[in-house]
Amino acid sequence: MKIFMSVVLIMFLAGCSSENKQNNEEAATEKKSVVKDVKNKALETAQEVKEAVSEKAQEVKEAVSEKAQEVKEEVSEKAQEVKEAVSTPEIDAAKIYSACAGCHGADGSKAALGKSQIIKGWDAQKTADALKGYKTGTYGGAMKGLMRGQVSKLNEAEIQALAEYISKL
16 A cells, blocks of 8 residues: 555656646746737837837928028028128219210200200110110110210119119109
């Protein structure tokens, strides 16, 4: 009976340890599965965060680029204004016209040398076009040669200022 009891005890202990071993293996497998799930979830979350950060970075980059373009255009406009203010001194159209007054009269009411049109009453555009035409040689009749010499030294701004002045005579 002792042998029988010993055999039963050994079988019982062997069965328990086998069952314990199986439980331990199941627990380990379950732990591995949980760790794997947590790891996968962490990787998914990291990818989502990475994509969100990338999108925000792109939005910020575009906003900064747009603002930089606006500032660049504004600076360019201001620089042009400053350049024009510095490079275009105040034009004294009355002083320029004084060279014209000898032939056209102080108020533009004379036909220069008895051959030209009376310029009094001309609008600024018509006067500017005529002066530019004289300068290039594409305008004028009998006075073309004389007038070309008179306007050849005038720049665009001076021609425009003179035309405005004449339009107000």
